[in-house]
Amino acid sequence: MNIITFDSEAKLNEAAARIITGIVQTNPSAVLGLATGGTPVGIYKQLVHDYNEGLVSFKKVTTFNLDEYVGLAPDHHQSYSYYMRENLFNHVDVDASRTNIPSGLASDLVEECSRYDQLIQAAGRIDIQLLGLGHNGHIGFNEPEEELSSGTHVVELAEETKQANARFFSEGEQVPSQAITMGVGTILKAKTLLLVVKGKDKAEIVKRALTGPITTDVPASLLQTHPQLTVLVDQAAGSLLP
Numbered sequence: 001m002n003i004i005t006f007d008s009e010a011k012l013n014e015a016a017a018r019i020i021t022g023i024v025q026t027n028p029s030a031v032l033g034l035a036t037g038g039t040p041v042g043i044y045k046q047l048v049h050d051y052n053e054g055l056v057s058f059k060k061v062t063t064f065n066l067d068e069y070v071g072l073a074p075d076h077h078q079s080y081s082y083y084m085r086e087n088l089f090n091h092v093d094v095d096a097s098r099t100n101i102p103s104g105l106a107s108d109l110v111e112e113c114s115r116y117d118q119l120i121q122a123a124g125r126i127d128i129q130l131l132g133l134g135h136n137g138h139i140g141f142n143e144p145e146e147e148l149s150s151g152t153h154v155v156e157l158a159e160e161t162k163q164a165n166a167r168f169f170s171e172g173e174q175v176p177s178q179a180i181t182m183g184v185g186t187i188l189k190a191k192t193l194l195l196v197v198k199g200k201d202k203a204e205i206v207k208r209a210l211t212g213p214i215t216t217d218v219p220a221s222l223l224q225t226h227p228q229l230t231v232l233v234d235q236a237a238g239s240l241l242p
């Protein structure tokens with residue numbers, strides 16, 4: 001595990017973007033695993049900047065997002081489909097037909113999960129999986145459980161997660177109570193993992209995830225088992241690390 005601490009958010013975002021663009025420069029047909037939430041917004045801005053500077057092209061990449069809310073249409077302003085278009089896809093030369101996000105509107109969610117797993121399998125291995133970290137240690141929407149699922153599945157969102165994500169929704173809007181998420185097994189199969197964590201409020205969970213026991217109570221602790229894990233933290237998030 002390689003942990004790098006940054007004294008500014010801009011430097012952290014640049015470093016994360018440099019890792020991703022490096023992979024795409026080496027392999028223009030790379031398979032990118034993408035994340036949503038507040039954490040990667042600045043990284044996507046940097047990727048758009050790098051694209052505009054002519055440093056990278058996403059023309060041939062394939063992308064798989066970690067998760068999507070159940071019940072939100074792709075044009076809902078809080079769907080992760082909308083988020084990805086707003087923050088990245090609409091601003092670079094990615095081929096929309098090679099971007100993949102589970103459909104939260106599928107009539108048969110179990111079928112949708114297996115369709116998503118088949119797509120990932122058909123694409124081969126995810127070259128790099130970008131990850132944020134939930135306050136309860138979730139990765140994707142894999143919430144703390146006695147047992148974690150390996151493949152894509154439907155989850156009931158933890159109360160803590162709904163409260164944390166309520167900040168993105170308009171007043172009076174409900175945070176969906178379910179989501180579809182890539183499983184921990186799929187995440188761990190990615191060739192490289194890039195975990196990015198920002199903010200003092202994540203310091204305790206970063207410490208537990210990276211230095212505590214490997215337990216399904218803290219899904220991110222399973223990342224410790226991955227041979228190619230890079231963690232980028234700001235000083236606040238990394239403040240409790242040894």
Ligand SMILES: O=P(O)(O)OC[C@H]1O[C@](O)(CO)[C@@H](O)[C@@H]1O
Binds near residue numbers: 038040131140165
């Ligand atoms: O970056 P944020 O908004 O703190 O979210 C952390 C994690 O939680 C999620 O938003 C899901 O709640 C993930 O997509 C993200 O990686």
